[in-house]
Amino acid sequence: MMDILFLLIPLSVILVFFILGGLGWAIYRGQFEDIDAEGERILRDD
Numbered sequence: 001m002m003d004i005l006f007l008l009i010p011l012s013v014i015l016v017f018f019i020l021g022g023l024g025w026a027i028y029r030g031q032f033e034d035i036d037a038e039g040e041r042i043l044r045d046d
Helices: 002-028 035-043
Strands: none
Touching: none
């Protein structure tokens, strides 16, 4: 039972780093910059 923990714990830590890296990349690239404007753009008839 303990042997699997030696595999799962490092893999979960690596997964967390990938998720945080993806979130950081999205924030750095401006994906979350003006999220309200996209919802309002659909409602406007320009």
